[in-house]
Amino acid sequence: MNTPTLDPRVTERRNPRTVDIDLASPLAIVDLINAEDRLVAEAVASQREAIAATITHIERAFRAGRRLFYIGAGTSGRLGVLDASECPPTFGTDPDMVIGLIAGGDRALRTPIEGAEDDPAGGAAEMDAHEIADGDVVVGIAASGTTPYVRGALVRARERGAITALIACSEPPPAMRDAADVCILPIVGPEVLTGSTRLKAGTATKLVCNMLTTGAMIRIGKSYGNLMVDLRATNAKLQDRSERIVIEVTGLPREEARALLVAADGRVKRALVMHALGVDAATADARLAEKGGVIRRVVPNAPPPVSERAS
Structure with a gap:
């Protein structure tokens, strides 16, 4: 019998510590999830230098009057939009200074748009529509490290002269790595529920986004x-x-x-x-x-x- 090929993405692997979670009591479920969440902060800390380098790029962009973009699909896109939307009330910034983009557009914030994340041309088109230019910073968010929409955006953003960064919780393939000037890779391991990247991967992504905008805003005197x-x-x-x-x-x-x-x-x-x-x-x-x-x-x-x- 042939052994089935396992998905190389760590975000798609089964977690051996939670295989019996369907039999667990509510308290045991809480303990299992909490134990996995404890791994997130260390994974983010392992990326401190890449995060700091990205903060430097963002600070330089802001001081030059340029912009920060987040772009992603699904949970990753929603987290970018969330971080961007918090900047004006928190730091008194213009809404066009930090912009969050999600595959499928704003409707995808509440309603999944099937297939949008598989379209690299859609990501590239967003970069064209927002007239990405030299001095801008574009941060792609892809928990799996493979989202075609994000790859398309990063490739086009770099072609247009922007600095590009990637936040992923699984080792990205060469094509995705090559599209990013900086890779931020908090590898948090398999999720409590297989493939549910709104859990540990989402938490890690939120922590990184917090650091990027907060760090850059502090650096420019906010x-x-x-x-x-x-x-x-x-x-x-x-x-x-x-x-x-x-x-x-x-x-x-x-x-x-x-x-x-x-x-x-x-x-x-x-x-x-x-x-x-x-x-x-x-x-x-x-x-x-x-x-x-x-x-x-x-x-x-x-x-x-x-x-x-x-x-």
């Missing part, structure tokens, strides 16, 4: 210490957070902090520089622009130590 100083106060929660950040840094009473934010048109970073230097909004903006938007280069003092004042 934080002061560990405080988010470029958030947009688009709701009551974020308005309160903005005021608490100003209070934490300046020691002002809330009413004065609120008035300072009004004078700064709601921009926390601008308000902090205005207060520290005793200048108006235009001067604060000019000083920040001279120093690449990084408060620490404008205001020599570090943020105050962690206190209970803003808790």
Whole structure:
């Protein structure tokens, strides 16, 4: 009898530790999944240098006024869209600065579009449609490392002059590797349910995306210490957070902090520089622009130590 050929993709292999999960109690299922999830952080840590190199590329793109794109299919595409959509409220960025693309378009965020991921021309067409150019960074996300749609996008993005990166949780074939300037490969092993890459692979992908945008945003001055100083106060929660950040840094009473934010048109970073230097909004903006938007280069003092004042 011939031995069947096993799929070379680790994301498609059966996990020997969960073969009896269908007989497990709810608590045992939780323990099995949790034990597998514990492997994810170490897999991501093994890619620290590749992640850091990609952050450097993204920082360079942002400072040149260029863009970051995520592109993927299914869960991978949804995770890219999620990370991109969180950047404007978190970092006060323009929605066109970080863009998430998914095979099948926005309808695929909720409804699977069968066959879209198998179309490399579709990925290439997205790069053309968004006029990818020299200075942009395109990050393909493909848990299996083989998605044709992603490969097509990376190949075309590189042809158009972009820096390309790949996030995959299985060793990609040569054609996919060759399309990426940087490969980020947190190999998390077989899933709890065979092939269900929304589990460990999805978690690893989310962690990597978190690092890429957060790291690049920090590098271009979107934080002061560990405080988010470029958030947009688009709701009551974020308005309160903005005021608490100003209070934490300046020691002002809330009413004065609120008035300072009004004078700064709601921009926390601008308000902090205005207060520290005793200048108006235009001067604060000019000083920040001279120093690449990084408060620490404008205001020599570090943020105050962690206190209970803003808790």
